[in-house]
Amino acid sequence: MIPEIGHFALIITLAIAIVQAIFPILGVSLNKPQWVALARPTARAQFLFVSISFACLLYAFVTSDFSVKLVANNSHTQMPLIYKVSSLWGNHEGSLLLWSLILAGWGLAVSIFSRSIPPVMLARVMSVMGMVAIGFLLFLIVTSNPFERLPFPPVEGRTLNPLLQDFGLAVHPPMLYMGYVGFSVAFSFAIAAMLGGKLDAAWARWARPWTNIAWIFLTGGITLGSWWAYYELGWGGWWFWDPVENSSLLPWIAGTALVHSLAVTEKRAAFKSWTVLLAILAFSLSLLGTFLVRSGVLTSVHSFAADPERGLFILIFLGVVIGGSLTLYAARAPKLQSTGRFDLVSREVGLLVNNVTLAILTLTVLLGTLYPLIIDALGSGKISVGPPYFNNISIPLGTVLFLSMGVGLFLRWKKDSPERLMKKLLLPANLAIIIAIFAPMFFGKEFSWRVSLGLLLASWVALTALIWFAAQGRSLFVKPLSAWGAMLGHVGMAVAVTGITLTSMYSTEKDVRLELNSSYEVAGYAFKFIKMEDRKGENFTATRATVDISKEGKSFITLYPEKRNYGPGTMPMTEAGIDPGFFRDLFIALGEPLGKDAWSFRIYHKPFVRWIWLGGILIALGGLLAAFDGRYRRTRKVFLKEKANRQTSNKGAAA
């Protein structure tokens, strides 16, 4: 009964979304205030009903109701509760329902925190969000019904892919979806602005915090994904340039450009049509990511099942969204005239360089990701694009980007003098060069220009951000939140780049064959294989190795890498033994038995690998602080005051 309620609630959600998509926007053109006023209630009702639907499916998962096909295929009575919950989105149908829930959640949030937005604008925004919701709900109901029943329910479920039975998976997809779907808000604002033909500073001020928050979630989701891949996929990589990873990175890069170009639109009324284009691009890339992941055209850990019908549906949806919004853009963009004028040396140009570089990066990564599909479609063979392609692209583009990041902060809006700028930049430039030359010596390895370049850029970005930050605000201790945000965002990027540079260049990675009681030395650490044993976990059995690690003859930690077996029909899992540290990780993963008490092991020494994720956390934190800057709240207060004044004066006139 409960699954049927869920299914029914989902259909009602679709009906509400249709009302939400049609009436408010039509009300604006036909001048019917009652229709315009539907924007808020429909958004809230949509959230209510999709929540009911989600709760019903969750109930089926928690109670292990195997008469529901999705539960039978993805859950198991012996799984811990947290994985029973997370297996809801560890599959195609459930993850789409989560997507719809999050979309409605963003709609609800906009309907609540929109008191300063004029009703006409809000009506348009809500209608566009309703249209996006229709697409996803139709997709769910028509091609991927999560509530499908089985005529003969099995006694036991087929369990969740063991790879996904992990805390990281419980949080990684919802985070990522919050980001993906969050860009639909920026997208809706952009479409609404084009429909209204007006895009002013107030518009940018409404759109900015929403974009920031979406971008934070995406940053967090990518960071989590990278961390999860590192410890759970078992082989210690933190980024593979896998097509699916790329499809989460693409909206992030576009989103980063958007966050910065919105600043120009807000402060200087420039880059207007470019900002709108970026908002369309960021959301389209989010949709493209969904298409690539869900359609099964790409081979990856993320593809659950290949189903051509579903792929076709998303492709059509993608075509409608991109085609429709670009057509609208072509018609309306000339109207969005940028009034702000600026000189060649100005912050606007700094941000322009940032945006152009990020746009080129987006396109080149996109090209590398789609190239195998294009080549295959043309019938010229099956290829895969190797990580060196992406590295060759990101190093030079990253260099331009990071150099401009340092300069950009110090630039003044509108017009700046090169002499003043030089004076400000002299100190950080010199310090960065010194660090780039001397820091690599500290590691005692041979000179590598990549390490020097990486450290030069990282210290340049970090130093400029810190020096700039010190001069902000009224005193040394009182700073506006937006300054905190910019500083943390830039420093976080520098921390991540330091981690990426040092991990990539100084890691030692060895696949070795170890017999019992023999040892192998990596970067001064001796890994000794002590024993092998079997153990039983909650819902798996495991073969566990005991490996003792010593440095200079002194044993300091014992790690237990293991192979887990989650029962018939599932794949074996490699659980690595990791000794995390601020400056280095030691990592050992168990391979296969090679006979004669010998096993294969993969041993890593990874300096500074934690910095990559620490950087991600700092960037997200920066975005969060910037989103809560006082001026966004002030806009609301001013608006409310004006409104109150208008109402009292109206009353006065009436009296």
Add this chain to the structure above:
Amino acid sequence: MKARQKRLIFVLLGVVAVIGASFLINKAMQGNFYKLYTPQEVLAGEVPTGQTIRIGGLVKEGSLKRSDTELEARFVVLDKHKNEVTIVTNKILPDLFKEGKSQIARGILKADGIFYAEEVLAKHDANYMPEEMKDIVTEQHTPVKDGVK
């Protein structure tokens, strides 16, 4: 500076950006695409030696041999026409690597006809086969269903 001069500078910057990007892509593409070949193509001599490529196929039953002293493993891959190529690797084989199952190896074909793999990938799910492998290992193409491929 006059508005016209300024516009000219921006246009020039744009042109530089486009040229730079195409140069970059062109440079980055060289040698970083790994084409997928079948054992048949290897035997027919259609596969370039000495550059990184990929070979896909089924691991032949009973062909996996391990060294007694090193990590080295060697095995034979087959395609649907039973063409065979020997692969040697010094890396750990993935969890799902099994005789009789499909695999894709990335590495270099040397003049001795043996493929030296830097990485061996197995299909990553108990009932999932990489899309690009289907053509190589399936005996016959499955009939086209409902006009959808």
